[in-house]
Amino acid sequence: MLSILEANFRGEKYPIYISDNAIKHLSIHLQSLKNNYLIICDDVFKNKKKHPDDKFTNILKNSRVLYYKAGIKNKTSKYADKIIQFFYKNNISRDCAIISIGGGVVGDIVAFAASIYHRGLKLIHVPTSMTSMIDSSIGGKTGFNRYDVVNLCGTYFHPKSSFIDTRFLKTLSQRDFSSGLAEIIKKAIIFDEELFDYLIKNKDDILKLTPKIIYETIVKSVKIKLLITSSDEKESNQRLLLNYGHTFGQALEGYFGINQKFLTHGEAVSLGIIAASKLVDKKYKLNTLNTNKNLLKNFKLPTNFSDLKIKNKININNLIKNLNNDKKRTIHGIRFIVSKKKGTGQIIYEKNKDLIKQSFKSILS
Numbered sequence: 001m002l003s004i005l006e007a008n009f010r011g012e013k014y015p016i017y018i019s020d021n022a023i024k025h026l027s028i029h030l031q032s033l034k035n036n037y038l039i040i041c042d043d044v045f046k047n048k049k050k051h052p053d054d055k056f057t058n059i060l061k062n063s064r065v066l067y068y069k070a071g072i073k074n075k076t077s078k079y080a081d082k083i084i085q086f087f088y089k090n091n092i093s094r095d096c097a098i099i100s101i102g103g104g105v106v107g108d109i110v111a112f113a114a115s116i117y118h119r120g121l122k123l124i125h126v127p128t129s130m131t132s133m134i135d136s137s138i139g140g141k142t143g144f145n146r147y148d149v150v151n152l153c154g155t156y157f158h159p160k161s162s163f164i165d166t167r168f169l170k171t172l173s174q175r176d177f178s179s180g181l182a183e184i185i186k187k188a189i190i191f192d193e194e195l196f197d198y199l200i201k202n203k204d205d206i207l208k209l210t211p212k213i214i215y216e217t218i219v220k221s222v223k224i225k226l227l228i229t230s231s232d233e234k235e236s237n238q239r240l241l242l243n244y245g246h247t248f249g250q251a252l253e254g255y256f257g258i259n260q261k262f263l264t265h266g267e268a269v270s271l272g273i274i275a276a277s278k279l280v281d282k283k284y285k286l287n288t289l290n291t292n293k294n295l296l297k298n299f300k301l302p303t304n305f306s307d308l309k310i311k312n313k314i315n316i317n318n319l320i321k322n323l324n325n326d327k328k329r330t331i332h333g334i335r336f337i338v339s340k341k342k343g344t345g346q347i348i349y350e351k352n353k354d355l356i357k358q359s360f361k362s363i364l365s
């Protein structure tokens with residue numbers, strides 16, 4: 001199984017290899033670079049048991065590697081500087097390739113460092129988590145957190161190629177896997193009715209990581225992200241639709257802070273989708289909530305706070321305050337992305353505080 005998709009960002013084209021054996025293609029590519037590359041790798045791969053095959057083990061053994069301790073608390077300027085120091089100590093020139101191997105945290109920060117060193121190096125992404133495979137490694141956003149604000153600093157910078165090897169998913173925790181799936185479900189609801197039906201039909205095989213199904217799921221999802229982000233790299237209307245579930249979701253994330261121990265980004269999106277479904281159902285007298293809820297539940301995602309390991313009582317007024325502080329607030333009301341019908345999305349502005357409160361209440365038992 002192999003797909004080589006072409007990313008095209010304003011004429012800047014590069015290949016994305018998706019395969020259950022993409023490491024083979026990465027290895028061939030690295031040989032052609034004749035050691036003129038550096039690897040920054042998530043430190044989970046210090047553990048050989050997490051390697052998809054011996055080829056991967058050999059790549060790490062025979063290369064100059066900086067291991068990076070992933071986790072949101074390390075997505076900082078301090079770590080960006082450590083990566084820059086690694087570049088500097090290796091005395092690299094502008095044509096040196098930088099290989100980022102890991103989840104979204106490693107991918108975002110390595111891409112940031114690569115984008116500014118010598119005003120831009122050759123970047124290659126090897127995403128290893130679900131979120132990084134289908135989302136963060138595509139679209140060119142790089143960054144790190146600062147002052148407890150997620151991705152406060154960053155650049156737009158695309159890789160020269162990406163290698164997605166689906167076997168990496170075998171060692172990912174259930175929680176991180178489901179969090180990545182939330183992004184796929186979001187795209188299905190808002191853009192692609194066929195993907196929506198595909199997810200329902202193949203839910204068991206997706207959760208079991210059946211190679212053919214997981215490969216197809218990732219190919220479909222990467223294609224959507226490419227379609228949306230290639231049409232307009234910056235925040236166009238189409239790209240804004242990718243924020244489905246995020247307006248409510250980010251208010252929740254703001255509530256729990258930058259530490260994702262209690263609530264991961266994917267879980268916040270899942271709860272955000274429920275609240276957005278409630279909003280659209282109430283406003284337009286529809287019935288989308290149950291279908292969306294079932295889809296999320298199938299993939300072990302939370303649809304209510306009671307599904308999370310959070311003991312504290314949630315203060316709804318604080319959640320609303322977070323919405324009001326958001327950059328999505330305009331004179332027409334707060335901007336929400338909603339889906340009136342599966343496979344479609346639109347932007348609406350809502351001023352009705354009561355409706356917004358009821359939407360939040362739908363996820364608080």
Ligand SMILES: NC(=O)c1ccc[n+]([C@@H]2O[C@H](COP(=O)([O-])OP(=O)(O)OC[C@H]3O[C@@H](n4cnc5c(N)ncnc54)[C@H](O)[C@@H]3O)[C@@H](O)[C@H]2O)c1
Pocket residue numbers: 042043044050070071072075102103104105106108128129130131132135136137138139140141142150151168169170171172173176179265
């Ligand atoms: N650039 C973008 O457009 C974009 C989009 C979405 C998310 N993001 C960013 O992505 C980050 C979240 O990504 P994430 O969920 O991958 O988080 P992450 O990088 O923290 O990875 C989650 C956990 O999985 C581990 N891991 C990664 N691959 C593994 C594997 N194959 N086997 C076992 N463990 C593995 C990591 O060490 C980490 O503990 C956030 O920082 C977010 O801001 C960026």
